[in-house]
Amino acid sequence: MFYPVPANKALMERPMETQLFWDRIAPKYARKPVDDPDAYEEKLALAASLLRPSDRVLEIGCGTGTTALRLAPSVMHYTATDGARAMIGIADAKLGPGAPANVSFHHADAGDQIAGAPFDAVCAFSLLHLVEDLPDVLAAVNTQLKPGGLFLSKTVCTKAAAWPIRALIPTLTALRFAPPVTPLSEAELVRFLKDAGFTVERKIHLGTKRMSPIIVARKPA
Numbered sequence: 283m284f285y286p287v288p289a290n291k292a293l294m295e296r297p298m299e300t301q302l303f304w305d306r307i308a309p310k311y312a313r314k315p316v317d318d319p320d321a322y323e324e325k326l327a328l329a330a331s332l333l334r335p336s337d338r339v340l341e342i343g344c345g346t347g348t349t350a351l352r353l354a355p356s357v358m359h360y361t362a363t364d365g366a367r368a369m370i371g372i373a374d375a376k377l378g379p380g381a382p383a384n385v386s387f388h389h390a391d392a393g394d395q396i397a398g399a400p401f402d403a404v405c406a407f408s409l410l411h412l413v414e415d416l417p418d419v420l421a422a423v424n425t426q427l428k429p430g431g432l433f434l435s436k437t438v439c440t441k442a443a444a445w446p447i448r449a450l451i452p453t454l455t456a457l458r459f460a461p462p463v464t465p466l467s468e469a470e471l472v473r474f475l476k477d478a479g480f481t482v483e484r485k486i487h488l489g490t491k492r493m494s495p496i497i498v499a500r501k502p503a
């Protein structure tokens with residue numbers, strides 16, 4: 283099943299420098315090994331246990347599509363979007379013989395309305411700390427979920443990092459070694475989710491890093 287995604291307002295309004303950052307690093311990002319393979323496998327297992335075979339899923343900020351291709355066999359259809367055209371180009375190149383046939387990749391901002399909505403579940407892995415307007419993106423996710431739908435996210439909460447790291451982030455961003463990051467604590471992230479109308483069901487920390495909670499949230503039925 284193919285859901286066409288129209289060019290859309292949020293993507294066009296996105297700061298050009300942010301788009302260029304992700305386009306520039308996409309080939310390097312694709313080659314980078316997963317940081318903590320055990321934690322990554324645990325995250326996939328958790329996601330697969332929460333998704334149902336009948337689900338139509340949207341993943342926002344899908345990067346080069348690795349996670350989408352791993353989770354797609356657990357669901358009916360998996361639509362994966364990213365704001366960087368270069369990331370989507372790499373993801374698209376992974377489709378074809380041997381790849382799950384129920385995945386489609388599209389160039390879209392996390393705040394865009396995606397054709398095919400409402401979805402049964404939305405996933406956002408390593409994304410929410412990177413978006414320019416978190417309430418706007420959460421509102422878009424909420425709108426695109428069915429009542430009772432699952433919102434599964436993993437977010438870097440840099441306020442939990444040691445102060446030298448926190449202090450370094452703006453410099454790395456200014457030098458274009460890192461993208462702009464919204465400093466968040468886990469409690470603030472939970473507050474943003476609740477303010478957007480989600481019920482937070484579980485907070486899970488995988489691996490050794492404590493600053494990237496996986497949050498299982500739901501749009502009330």
Ligand SMILES: C[S@@+](CC[C@H](N)C(=O)[O-])C[C@H]1O[C@@H](n2cnc3c(N)ncnc32)[C@H](O)[C@@H]1O
Binds near residue numbers: 369
């Ligand atoms: C750290 S990477 C994570 C990629 C993937 N989710 C993963 O877990 O490997 C962040 C991704 O979010 C995308 N991104 C950042 N801001 C975005 C936005 N406002 N809308 C859509 N994608 C965005 C970037 O292009 C990049 O591919």
